[in-house]
Amino acid sequence: MTNVLLSAKNLSHHYGSQVGCIDINFDIYPGEVLGVVGESGSGKTTLLKNISGLLQPSSGSVKFDTRVDGLKDIYLLSEPERRLLMRTDWGIVFQNARDGLRMNVSAGANVGERLMAIGARNYGNIRNEATDWLQNVEIGLERIDHYPETFSGGMLQRLQIARNLVTKPRLVFMDEPTSGLDVSVQARLLDLIRGLVSQLGIACVIVSHDLGVMRLLSNRLIVMHQGRVVEQGLTDQVLDDPQHPYSQLLVSSILPV
Amino acid sequence: MTAISGDRKRSSRLKEKTLDGYNFAYLDDQTKRMIRRATLKAVAIPGYQVPFGSREMPLPFGWGTGGIQVTASIIGIDDTLKVIDQGADDTTNAVNIRRFFAKTAGVETTENTSDASIIQTRHRIPEVKLKSDQIIVYQVPIPEPLRWIEPREQETRKMHALTEYGVMHVGLYENIAHFGKVTTSYDYPVQVNDHYVMSPSPIPKFDNPKMDKMPALQLFGAGREKRIYAVPPYTKVKSLDFDDHPFEIESWSECCALCGSSSSFLDEVITDDKGSRMFVCSDSNFCAERRAKGHKGPGLPRKLEIKDIE
Ligand SMILES: [Zn+2]
Numbered sequence: 001m002t003n004v005l006l007s008a009k010n011l012s013h014h015y016g017s018q019v020g021c022i023d024i025n026f027d028i029y030p031g032e033v034l035g036v037v038g039e040s041g042s043g044k045t046t047l048l049k050n051i052s053g054l055l056q057p058s059s060g061s062v063k064f065d066t067r068v069d070g071l072k073d074i075y076l077l078s079e080p081e082r083r084l085l086m087r088t089d090w091g092i093v094f095q096n097a098r099d100g101l102r103m104n105v106s107a108g109a110n111v112g113e114r115l116m117a118i119g120a121r122n123y124g125n126i127r128n129e130a131t132d133w134l135q136n137v138e139i140g141l142e143r144i145d146h147y148p149e150t151f152s153g154g155m156l157q158r159l160q161i162a163r164n165l166v167t168k169p170r171l172v173f174m175d176e177p178t179s180g181l182d183v184s185v186q187a188r189l190l191d192l193i194r195g196l197v198s199q200l201g202i203a204c205v206i207v208s209h210d211l212g213v214m215r216l217l218s219n220r221l222i223v224m225h226q227g228r229v230v231e232q233g234l235t236d237q238v239l240d241d242p243q244h245p246y247s248q249l250l251v252s253s254i255l256p257v
Numbered sequence: 258m259t260a261i262s263g264d265r266k267r268s269s270r271l272k273e274k275t276l277d278g279y280n281f282a283y284l285d286d287q288t289k290r291m292i293r294r295a296t297l298k299a300v301a302i303p304g305y306q307v308p309f310g311s312r313e314m315p316l317p318f319g320w321g322t323g324g325i326q327v328t329a330s331i332i333g334i335d336d337t338l339k340v341i342d343q344g345a346d347d348t349t350n351a352v353n354i355r356r357f358f359a360k361t362a363g364v365e366t367t368e369n370t371s372d373a374s375i376i377q378t379r380h381r382i383p384e385v386k387l388k389s390d391q392i393i394v395y396q397v398p399i400p401e402p403l404r405w406i407e408p409r410e411q412e413t414r415k416m417h418a419l420t421e422y423g424v425m426h427v428g429l430y431e432n433i434a435h436f437g438k439v440t441t442s443y444d445y446p447v448q449v450n451d452h453y454v455m456s457p458s459p460i461p462k463f464d465n466p467k468m469d470k471m472p473a474l475q476l477f478g479a480g481r482e483k484r485i486y487a488v489p490p491y492t493k494v495k496s497l498d499f500d501d502h503p504f505e506i507e508s509w510s511e512c513c514a515l516c517g518s519s520s521s522f523l524d525e526v527i528t529d530d531k532g533s534r535m536f537v538c539s540d541s542n543f544c545a546e547r548r549a550k551g552h553k554g555p556g557l558p559r560k561l562e563i564k565d566i567e
Pocket residue numbers: 513514515516517518537538543544545547
C-alpha cells in the first residue's frame with residue numbers, strides 16, 4: 001500500500017455568497033492521473049487553485065506528502081516552505097502558456113530557471129538539462145536560445161511542460177492544457193503528456209471540459225457540477241457507464257449516437 | 258557624520274558661509290531626520306532597500322537627487338566633500354553638486370580622495386582604498402536588481418525576503434547563452450552579507466571587488482525610486498556568477514598613457530580627429546596624484562598616418 005500523495009478533505013470555497021466548490025473529498029496516489037471534468041462554472045478551476053496552493057479554501061484541508069515531514073496541510077506550511085514545494089515537488093501548467101513562461105528570456109533559460117531556483121550554479125550542467133528537456137518535449141535544439149514569443153501555441157505549451165518537469169516534480173497540476181490548440185496539435189500534445197507522465201511516474205491533476213482529453217490521459221475521473229462532485233470512479237467506467245444524470249448528459253452530449 | 262555642536266566659532270562660520278534663507282545643506286531638519294532614520298535602518302539590514310519620502314530637489318531626477326539627499330542628511334560642518342561623476346571631479350554634474358554643498362552647507366570640498374570624509378559618486382569607486390573614517394554615497398538610478406524580470410513590487414519584496422534569487426542567474430545564463438560569456442559590465446549584481454541581492458549602481462564591474470569588506474560605510478540613494486540602501490563597513494559583497502563562469506573584472510593590455518598605471522580602470526580617449534587614441538585612468542584624481550609623484554606613462558601614441566591604414 002503506497003502513501004497518499006495529496007489528500008483533499010471536506011474542501012469548500014465561497015466567493016462571498018457565490019459558491020466555488022462544495023465539500024470535495026479525494027486522494028491522489030503517486031503516479032496517478034486524476035481528471036476533473038465539468039463545464040465552465042462547475043467549480044473545477046476553483047478546486048484546482050485550492051489544491052495547488054494558489055487559493056486558500058474557505059474550509060477543509062489539503063494535505064501533501066512532504067519529503068521531510070510526510071502528510072502536511074499545505075496552508076499550514078510557512079510561506080517559504082510552500083513556495084519551495086511549488087518549485088520543486090510541484091508543477092503547474094497553465095491553460096495560457098504565457099502565464100507559466102517568462103516571455104522575455106530564451107527557451108533554455110525558461111527550462112533552466114527552476115534548476116537555478118533550487119541552487120544549480122553550473123552553467124554547463126544547466127545547459128545540458130535544458131537541452132535534454134527540449135528534446136523530451138520535441139522542441140528542436142536550434143530553438144534553445146530563441147524567445148518564446150517566436151513559438152507556436154503547441155510549442156509554447158510543450159515548453160511550459162519542460163519548464164515544469166525539469167525538477168522532476170511528484171505532482172503536476174494542469175489546467176485545460178490543450179484547449180485553444182488545433183486538433184492535430186492537441187493530439188500530439190496529449191501523446192506527449194501521456195508518454196512523459198507514465199515514463200516519469202508523475203502524478204497529475206488535469207482539469208478539462210474535454211472528455212476526449214480525459215479518456216486519453218486520466219486513470220480516474222471526477223465529474224463536477226454546480227460546485228459539487230456528482231460522480232467519481234475509474235475513467236473508463238464513468239465514461240462508458242455514467243451513473244449520475246448529469247454525467248450521462250455530459251457523456252451523451254459529446255458522443256454522437 | 259560630524260555632529261553640529263553649538264560651538265560659537267562654527268555657528269559664525271555657518272552664518273558666514275552658507276546661503277541666506279536656506280537650511281544647512283538645503284534640506285529641512287525634519288526631512289533630514291526621516292532620511293537618517295531610513296539610512297540607519299539600511300545600515301542595520303545590509304543590502305535591503307528602505308523606502309523613504311524622497312523630496313523635490315532643485316535639480317531634476319537623474320542628476321543624483323537620491324545621493325544628494327543622503328549626503329545632505331549626513332553632512333556636517335566639519336566634513337570635507339568630494340564629488341565624482343564618470344570618475345572625474347571636473348564634469349558639469351560633479352562641479353554643480355560640489356558647488357551646491359559648498360553654498361548650502363559651507364563645507365570644505367576637495368578633489369583629493371584621501372582628504373574627503375564624504376565622497377558622493379556616480380559611475381566609479383575611487384582607485385585609492387577608502388578608509389574607515391570615510392563614507393561613500395552612490396547615486397542610484399534603478400535600485401531594484403530584480404525589476405527586469407519581475408515587474409510586481411510585492412513579488413520582488415517577497416523574493417528578497419525569502420532569498421529567492423534564481424532569476425538573477427537566469428540573467429547571467431542569458432548572457433552566456435547569447436554571447437558566450439557574461440557581458441554585463443556595469444551595475445553588475447552583488448549579494449550582500451549572504452542575503453540581499455543588490456544593484457551596485459552603474460559602476461563598472463571592475464569596481465565590484467572594492468565593495469567587498471570595504472572599511473568605509475557605503476550608502477546608496479535612489480531619488481526617483483525613493484529607496485535608500487547600505488553596506489556597512491567590512492561587509493561581504495559577492496558578485497553573482499556560475500561555478501564554471503566565475504566573475505571576472507575588465508583588464509587592459511595597455512597601461513595609462515599619462516601615469517603608467519596598469520591597475521586602474523582605463524577610459525579610451527580619442528585625442529584628435531585623425532584617429533589617435535589613448536587609454537587613461539578614469540579616476541582623474543588618482544592619475545594626477547601618480548603623475549605628481551613622478552610616475553610617467555608612454556604618452557600619446559604616434560599619430561596614425563594614412564599610409565599606416567593603406
Ligand atoms: Zn593614469
